[in-house]
Amino acid sequence: MERAELIEKQIKLSPCKSPKRFIQTGLIYPSDAELELIDDTIKTKDRCQMTYSLIKSYGLLNRLHIHRVDLCPANAMSLAHSPHYLLALQKSKDEKFDEEFGLAYDCPPRNDLLERASLIAGTSLTAARLLIEKKRKIVLNWCGGWHHAFEKKATGFCYINDIVIAIKTLQTFSKKILYIDLDLHHGDAVETYFKNSEVLTISVHHYAVGFFPGTGGPNDTDKATFAVNIPLPEQVGDVDWVSLTKYSLKKAFSVYNPDFVVCQAGGDALFNDPHKSLRITQQGYLDIIQYLISTSCPLLILGGGGYNVPATAKLWTRITALCSYIKIPDELPDEDEFYLEYFPDTSLKESTTSETAKKVCVEDYAAITKHIDEVFENITRFYKEKSPLKRLAKPAFRAKRRKLCFENE
Numbered sequence: 001m002e003r004a005e006l007i008e009k010q011i012k013l014s015p016c017k018s019p020k021r022f023i024q025t026g027l028i029y030p031s032d033a034e035l036e037l038i039d040d041t042i043k044t045k046d047r048c049q050m051t052y053s054l055i056k057s058y059g060l061l062n063r064l065h066i067h068r069v070d071l072c073p074a075n076a077m078s079l080a081h082s083p084h085y086l087l088a089l090q091k092s093k094d095e096k097f098d099e100e101f102g103l104a105y106d107c108p109p110r111n112d113l114l115e116r117a118s119l120i121a122g123t124s125l126t127a128a129r130l131l132i133e134k135k136r137k138i139v140l141n142w143c144g145g146w147h148h149a150f151e152k153k154a155t156g157f158c159y160i161n162d163i164v165i166a167i168k169t170l171q172t173f174s175k176k177i178l179y180i181d182l183d184l185h186h187g188d189a190v191e192t193y194f195k196n197s198e199v200l201t202i203s204v205h206h207y208a209v210g211f212f213p214g215t216g217g218p219n220d221t222d223k224a225t226f227a228v229n230i231p232l233p234e235q236v237g238d239v240d241w242v243s244l245t246k247y248s249l250k251k252a253f254s255v256y257n258p259d260f261v262v263c264q265a266g267g268d269a270l271f272n273d274p275h276k277s278l279r280i281t282q283q284g285y286l287d288i289i290q291y292l293i294s295t296s297c298p299l300l301i302l303g304g305g306g307y308n309v310p311a312t313a314k315l316w317t318r319i320t321a322l323c324s325y326i327k328i329p330d331e332l333p334d335e336d337e338f339y340l341e342y343f344p345d346t347s348l349k350e351s352t353t354s355e356t357a358k359k360v361c362v363e364d365y366a367a368i369t370k371h372i373d374e375v376f377e378n379i380t381r382f383y384k385e386k387s388p389l390k391r392l393a394k395p396a397f398r399a400k401r402r403k404l405c406f407e408n409e
């Protein structure tokens with residue numbers, strides 16, 4: 001059977017046959033030249049190009065709405081960064097190191113850095129606008145997710161904080177936004193930006209002394225009312241990662257009840273990432289994304305870390321298929337431009353690992369759930385004090401959200 005026929009057959013066998021189910025999922029898809037420029041900027045060789053190529057080879061573009069990128073204007077970049085920092089990005093074309101703004105080491109100065117930043121920020125800004133305009137229920141952007149860029153400093157391969165720009169754009173519609181960060185590393189800059197706001201940030205990550213960025217640990221004293229951290233020791237696998245993340249998400253939906261969710265799905269927590277710090281499988285990520293989809297809350301899904309490039313491209317392709325309500329074949333399409341890069345493992349699902357993942361010890365597990373409980377108790381108190389007569393967990397525009405989610409189903 002021809003491959004195209006096989007893919008079509010698989011799609012027909014998918015649990016959801018209605019074409020209307022995927023009509024509200026959008027994919028930010030930069031042009032080939034833009035993808036090349038983004039890959040050159042973020043220093044993960046061909047990762048965006050490989051991801052989008054695989055999504056295309058699986059025929060998923062026919063099942064999604066494709067959106068080109070509007071570049072991020074200067075006033076929108078100012079939502080996340082100081083004028084001096086943006087000037088430093090502009091000047092970096094002179095290729096002079098500027099350690100004051102972090103333009104050194106893992107964030108070296110580059111030609112046309114401001115233009116590159118405007119493109120990357122534009123991918124997430126375009127996505128946020130699609131949600132606000134109610135054109136899409138889910139938007140995927142595998143070029144975004146740069147969670148370490150601070151207001152005045154580039155760090156950890158991140159020059160521009162597209163996440164903050166997207167969230168601040170969503171805030172023009174509602175203050176209640178849930179940010180969930182699945183990357184191996186703590187979502188430090190996003191948490192810091194929204195420390196004094198009603199944006200709820202949840203970060204599940206590896207934490208150890210000396211491990212970048214060094215924040216989000218169990219003894220962080222600088223905790224904000226709306227910040228949940230789930231710091232995990234080395235080699236933790238799906239069981240605890242999924243259960244603790246879902247525990248906090250369930251609380252978020254019952255107590256806080258967001259109007260939008262922004263999910264950073266960095267792939268460096270995968271067991272086959274070169275970091276080898278956590279041992280999460282594709283299925284672990286898919287479980288969380290499936291849960292987020294099931295809430296029917298408008299959802300923006302972004303990329304982030306992920307240094308095993310073929311593994312990350314496979315993960316993000318599977319998430320894209322999940323958000324398109326489609327089952328796709330396990331054997332990678334051999335017509336894919338990057339097919340040889342996947343050798344020897346040409347199946348979409350990763351081979352299972354023989355090494356056993358570790359569990360979080362009972363005391364640490366209890367301490368994390370206690371921290372989560374405390375954060376949500378504080379949030380409950382915050383809203384009671386703010387509007388004592390109003391019921392908590394009542395989103396400002398639940399009716400509007402329902403309409404947004406179900407109008408075409």
Ligand SMILES: [Zn+2]
Nearest residue numbers: 183185268305
């Ligand atoms: Zn990371």
